[in-house]
Amino acid sequence: MLRFLRFAAVIGGLCLSASALAVDVEPASYGYPLTNPFEATIATTPPDLRPDLPADEDIDQADYALNLHPEREFILPDNFWAVKKLHYRLAKQDHPAPLIFLIAGTGAPYTSTINEFLKKLYYKAGYNVVQLSSPTSYDFMSAASRFATPGVSKEDAEDLYRVMQAVRAQQSKLQVTDYYLTGYSLGALNAAFVSQLDETRRSFNFKKVLLLNPPVNLYTSISNLDKLVQTSVKGINNSTTFYELVLAKLTRYFQQKGYIDLNDALLYDLQQSKQHLTNEQMAMLIGTSFRFSSADIAFTSDLINRRGLITPPKLAITEGTSLEPYLRRALQCDFDCYLTEQVIPMWRARTDGGSLLQLVDQVSLYGIKDYLHNSPKISVMHNADDVILGPGDLGFLRKTFGDRLTVYPYGGHCGNINYRVNSDAMLEFFRG
Numbered sequence: 001m002l003r004f005l006r007f008a009a010v011i012g013g014l015c016l017s018a019s020a021l022a023v024d025v026e027p028a029s030y031g032y033p034l035t036n037p038f039e040a041t042i043a044t045t046p047p048d049l050r051p052d053l054p055a056d057e058d059i060d061q062a063d064y065a066l067n068l069h070p071e072r073e074f075i076l077p078d079n080f081w082a083v084k085k086l087h088y089r090l091a092k093q094d095h096p097a098p099l100i101f102l103i104a105g106t107g108a109p110y111t112s113t114i115n116e117f118l119k120k121l122y123y124k125a126g127y128n129v130v131q132l133s134s135p136t137s138y139d140f141m142s143a144a145s146r147f148a149t150p151g152v153s154k155e156d157a158e159d160l161y162r163v164m165q166a167v168r169a170q171q172s173k174l175q176v177t178d179y180y181l182t183g184y185s186l187g188a189l190n191a192a193f194v195s196q197l198d199e200t201r202r203s204f205n206f207k208k209v210l211l212l213n214p215p216v217n218l219y220t221s222i223s224n225l226d227k228l229v230q231t232s233v234k235g236i237n238n239s240t241t242f243y244e245l246v247l248a249k250l251t252r253y254f255q256q257k258g259y260i261d262l263n264d265a266l267l268y269d270l271q272q273s274k275q276h277l278t279n280e281q282m283a284m285l286i287g288t289s290f291r292f293s294s295a296d297i298a299f300t301s302d303l304i305n306r307r308g309l310i311t312p313p314k315l316a317i318t319e320g321t322s323l324e325p326y327l328r329r330a331l332q333c334d335f336d337c338y339l340t341e342q343v344i345p346m347w348r349a350r351t352d353g354g355s356l357l358q359l360v361d362q363v364s365l366y367g368i369k370d371y372l373h374n375s376p377k378i379s380v381m382h383n384a385d386d387v388i389l390g391p392g393d394l395g396f397l398r399k400t401f402g403d404r405l406t407v408y409p410y411g412g413h414c415g416n417i418n419y420r421v422n423s424d425a426m427l428e429f430f431r432g
Contacts, residue, residue, distance in 0.1 A: 020402035027409040032416050037385040038282035040415030051423045053120035061091040061119075066166045068144050076142060076304065086143035088167060089131040091123045096175035098207070099128040100430070101164055103194075105185030105414070107293030109133045114184050117418050118426075125427050128174060130167055134187055135159055136293070138300045147350075148304040150297065151343040153218075153363040157193035164194075165203055179204040180430055184414050185388075188214030188380075189365065195378060196371045208430055209378045213386055213414045216397060219360040220390035222335040226294075228287025228387070286387065286413075295330035298338045309333075309341055365396070372400050379404040379429055381422065383411035 033049070034040040065085040076084055088110050100122050104112045110131040119129045133140040135156040141148045145159050168176075181204075183191035188211035195209045215221035277285065299310055306313040310329050315321075333341070339356070347359055361367055372378060380401050384394065397405050406425065408416060416422050 022398045022401065022405040022407055023403055024407045025409060030409055031421065032408070032410045032419055034412075034415065035385075035410050036279070036282075037383075037387050037410070037412035037415075038279055038286065040383075040385075040410060040412035041286055041387060042277075042282055042412075042415075044415045044417075045419040049420055050418050051121065051420045053117070054124050059091050059120070059123055060094065061089060061123075063087050063089050064167075064170060066144070066163065066170065068163070068166060072142065072304075083139040083142040086133070086140060086163065088133070088163075089119070090167075090171060090174075091119050091129040091131075092171075092174055093123075093126060093128055096177050097126055097128050098178040098180055098430075099130060099174070099176045100180040100182060102129060102131050103160065103181075103183030103187035103190050104132065104134040104137065105183075105187050106134060106290070107136050107138075107296055108187075109137050109139055114414060114417055118182070118184075121423055121427070122430075125430075127180070127430075128176060130164075132160065132163060135190060136186065136297050138296055141297070141300045142304065147346060149301045149342055149346045151218075151339060151363065152347055152359075153189060153193045153367070154197075156190055157197050160190055160194050161197050161201065161203070168204075178207045180208050180210075181206045182210040182212065182426075183214075184212040184417060186215060186218075188212050189218065192365060192368060192372060192378065195375070196368050199371070199375075207377065208432070209375075210426065210429055211378065211380045212417060212426075213382055213388070214365065214380065215388050216365050216393035217360065217390060218364045219339075219356075220393065221388035222290075222294075224388055224390065225287060225290040226334045226336065228283045228290070291331060291334065294335040294338060295327065295333065297335075298333045298342065299326060299330040301338070301342050305342075307342065365400070369396075369400055376404070379406070381406045381408070381425065383408045383413070383416065385410055386413050388413050 031049075032040075033046060034043065065087050067085050069084075072084060102110075102115050102118050104110060104115050108115070110133040115131045119131055122129050135141070135145060135150040140159075140163075141150060144163050145156075147155065150156050181191050181195060183189075191209055192211055192214065195206055198204050198206055302308070302310040303317075310333070311317070311326050317323075339359075344356060344359060348354065365372060378401075380397055382389075382394070382397060382405065384407050394407065397407075408422070410416065411419070411422075
């Protein structure tokens with residue numbers, strides 16, 4: 001079961017005035033080579049355009065565990081043993097230094113590729129770094145979420161805040177001078193709500209907060225991603241699945257290359273070859289990845305809460321239990337289905353109720369617009385061609401953040417975070 005869950009998680013300013021203009025980076029001066037947003041999202045940055053970062057063995061880092069819900073030892077199946085405690089990663093300096101919390105994107109664990117990149121970037125610059133899983137990841141849902149039904153941003157923020165406080169208590173000997181916060185994709189949205197919560201709790205007094213490619217309207221973003229999985233792809237019929245088509249391309253690519261080299265530059269190299277994916281195939285790949293994340297969230301939330309929507313409430317799941325029928329059922333439930341069947345009923349039961357539109361407004365950046373407008377410590381970096389943005393989203397960011405918003409012309413969704421120009425800008429923001 002954990003193999004399925006892991007796979008689902010993987011394929012997973014200067015001026016305060018909002019009247020000031022956002023910083024729009026000119027395409028001619030930017031230098032990022034991938035102008036196709038699907039390609040940038042999948043392949044990210046060519047290796048020679050990334051910053052030089054330390055190797056893992058040169059970082060003083062370790063993984064730690066928090067026992068936040070000991071009662072779930074008896075609720076979760078035995079084969080959930082690996083996620084009955086919440087794990088996180090800390091990279092620490094040997095001298096007093098600021099600490100940055102990193103929040104992963106949709107369905108992603110603390111060890112996600114982007115979190116690992118950001119850890120190395122900030123560690124090299126002299127920061128302590130804590131990597132946290134997304135509240136939508138199965139490990140966070142199992143071990144840290146109070147209701148195991150992520151999607152209500154304020155409650156997700158409270159769960160994250162409690163985790164951050166537990167991390168600080170566990171690492172009490174760490175010499176921290178200031179606290180910073182950042183996240184990418186859904187993790188950026190989470191960071192915004194955590195920052196607002198900290199204004200009243202004052203446990204960290206975050207000095208600066210950086211949002212990387214956040215969804216503006218959460219419902220718009222998930223709808224955009226859900227639609228990608230419905231893309232019509234040439235070559236797929238009743239006898240040929242999408243996965244078989246991509247596997248055949250990879251096989252031919254490695255045959256032509258003469259050897260197999262599985263690394264983070266693979267997809268960029270593949271896209272430069274004759275076996276490159278078409279726009280439709282890339283859209284399907286992105287959409288499929290998100291659909292697996294949605295299925296993982298729906299499955300885990302249903303299982304922990306014994307709702308009986310995907311797994312029978314009294315089903316005894318063991319190492320030998322076949323999860324195929326439940327995987328199929330979960331994959332049929334997109335994020336809209338998850339919101340309708342699990343999030344909204346829980347939200348209404350805990351509040352005075354409301355419509356889907358009211359919930360969408362509350363969980364999106366619109367819900368904390370005034371705070372974001374008036375908080376000079378929060379900045380946003382986004383891409384004009386990001387596939388998760390909808391009509392009016394960039395306009396909202398421009399009006400809300402003014403010149404605390406930087407808009408890059410290319411990069412798709414988070415594809416240019418590891419581009420040297422973007423990395424330098426991120427470091428400059430935190431350095432002030």
